[in-house]
Amino acid sequence: MTLRLSTEVLTLHTRHPFVIARGSQTEYRTLMVKITDSDGVEGWGEAAATRFYGETLDTAAAALATYGPLLGDDPFQLESIELCLETTLQRNAAARVAISAALHDLVAKRLGLPLWQYWGLDRARAPRSTFTIGIDTPEMTRRKVTEAADYPILKVKLGSTDDLAILRTMREATDRELRVDANCGWTAAHAVHMLPVLEEFGVTVLEQPVAPGDLDGLEHVRRHARIPVIADESCVTSADIPRLAGRVDGINIKLAKCGSLREALRMIAIARAHQMTVMVGCMIESSLGITAAAHLTPLVDIVDLDGAALLRDDPFSGATIPQGQVTLPDGPGLGVVRR
Ligand code: MG
Numbered sequence: 001m002t003l004r005l006s007t008e009v010l011t012l013h014t015r016h017p018f019v020i021a022r023g024s025q026t027e028y029r030t031l032m033v034k035i036t037d038s039d040g041v042e043g044w045g046e047a048a049a050t051r052f053y054g055e056t057l058d059t060a061a062a063a064l065a066t067y068g069p070l071l072g073d074d075p076f077q078l079e080s081i082e083l084c085l086e087t088t089l090q091r092n093a094a095a096r097v098a099i100s101a102a103l104h105d106l107v108a109k110r111l112g113l114p115l116w117q118y119w120g121l122d123r124a125r126a127p128r129s130t131f132t133i134g135i136d137t138p139e140m141t142r143r144k145v146t147e148a149a150d151y152p153i154l155k156v157k158l159g160s161t162d163d164l165a166i167l168r169t170m171r172e173a174t175d176r177e178l179r180v181d182a183n184c185g186w187t188a189a190h191a192v193h194m195l196p197v198l199e200e201f202g203v204t205v206l207e208q209p210v211a212p213g214d215l216d217g218l219e220h221v222r223r224h225a226r227i228p229v230i231a232d233e234s235c236v237t238s239a240d241i242p243r244l245a246g247r248v249d250g251i252n253i254k255l256a257k258c259g260s261l262r263e264a265l266r267m268i269a270i271a272r273a274h275q276m277t278v279m280v281g282c283m284i285e286s287s288l289g290i291t292a293a294a295h296l297t298p299l300v301d302i303v304d305l306d307g308a309a310l311l312r313d314d315p316f317s318g319a320t321i322p323q324g325q326v327t328l329p330d331g332p333g334l335g336v337v338r339r
Contacts, residue, residue: 001038003075005068005099007061008032010046012286015312016144019135021159021185022052028284029057033064033098035106037075043106044336045098046289048256048282048307053236055094063095071099075106082260093236093259094283100260101292101334109333115295116328119265126297126326130155130179130304135162138169145173151324153177155207155304159185163194167201179205179302184233186210188217192224199226205302207252207279208232219247230279230302238267241274250277250301255293256285268299282307291318291336297326315339 012028031047047064049055055063067085075081081103085096108115116123131151133144135158148154156170159182170178180203186194191209198206205228210217212233222229231244232252237259241251253267264280271278279302282293287308297303308314309321318336320327329335 002073003071004036005064005071005102006034006036007064008034009057010286010315012284012311012315013313014284014310015147016134016136016140018284018310020157020181021135021183025284030285030289031057031060031064031095031098032288033102035071035075035099035102037106037110038073041106041109043075043102043104043109043333044288045101045103045105045292046285047094047098048285048289049094050256050283052233053093053257054091059092060095060098063089063092064098067095067099075103075110078103078107078262082262086259094256096259097255097261097292100262101255101289104261104292105333105336107333112332114328114330114332114335116298119295121295121298123298123328126294126328127301127303128153128324129306129321129326130302131306131309131321131324132157132181132304133170135160135166138165141166141169142173145170150322151176153179153324155179155181155306158182164197167197167203171201178203179207181207181232182209184208184211188214188220191217191221195221195225203227205230208234215243215247218244222248228277230277232281237263238270241267241270241276245274245276248276250279252279252281252302252304253296253300254281254283255289256283261292261296264293264296265299268296277301279304281305284310286311286314287316287318287320288334288336291316291329291334294319294326294328295334297328
């Protein structure tokens with residue numbers, strides 16, 4: 001009997017409006033994907049579509065309707081199935097990764113193993129996750145820093161006109177480690193101008209200072225920087241890594257960009273071959289999507305998997321980040337259950 005795919009819309013709300021250089025949002029809708037085999041075993045995944053990468057809830061649903069009938073009857077054929085999906089309908093990474101996660105969940109459940117164990121990983125090796133403070137007023141920034149008291153590493157969103165005030169507010173509120181994500185909000189010249197400021201405030205990592213296509217800009221910033229410069233929006237799949245090598249210190253892998261857990265593993269291997277730092281990040285998504293990404297964390301250097309921790313109505317429990325420590329579940333497959 002063929003594998004059956006069904007979907008369910010998840011409506012998620014962040015505790016605070018989440019503001020980055022591109023805009024603000026409180027309600028997020030994602031798709032839960034369920035794949036059921038002939039014995040009734042279910043695998044689950046989540047599609048967190050974002051307009052920035054050309055997807056919406058509707059395009060993801062349409063893509064999943066196209067992909068569903070192509071799954072065949074053997075979930076263990078992970079490479080063949082993923083290749084078939086990608087060659088039938090390109091892009092649609094958030095939709096494809098929901099299937100990829102669901103198939104990995106299903107296969108590892110059939111084997112009775114947590115996915116991290118099936119992959120041969122030591123879950124104790126996962127680095128601590130950052131917790132993100134979105135762009136806000138000084139008063140709200142202070143409140144968010146207090147609310148995030150449990151997290152030893154904070155990530156600050158910059159790229160607004162108030163960058164200096166935000167950094168000053170953050171530093172006055174806490175002496176914890178700070179990392180910065182400009183989300184493409186700066187020019188290379190402005191980023192270089194900001195570097196000594198970041199240094200003054202003790203920032204340890206700079207993510208995506210300039211526009212995605214501005215690779216020369218990235219290289220220029222990195223040449224002047226004494227902290228690691230990480231490409232996020234400039235690095236979507238493994239094919240982007242060779243041209244980023246030598247221009248940035250590392251890459252940020254997100255499942256909703258690369259479209260597959262297997263592609264994420266390939267990206268880690270290719271980045272390592274270029275001696276690059278590897279980060280794993282996320283969208284605003286529930287613990288279902290976050291847990292799929294969390295299974296990669298024993299293989300990476302920098303973790304930013306706070307997407308579900310920012311929610312006030314997460315429908316699932318799975319991997320968690322208490323005190324920033326990524327905690328992978330014991331259950332088989334992804335180890336995600338409904339709350
Ligand atoms: Mg980023």
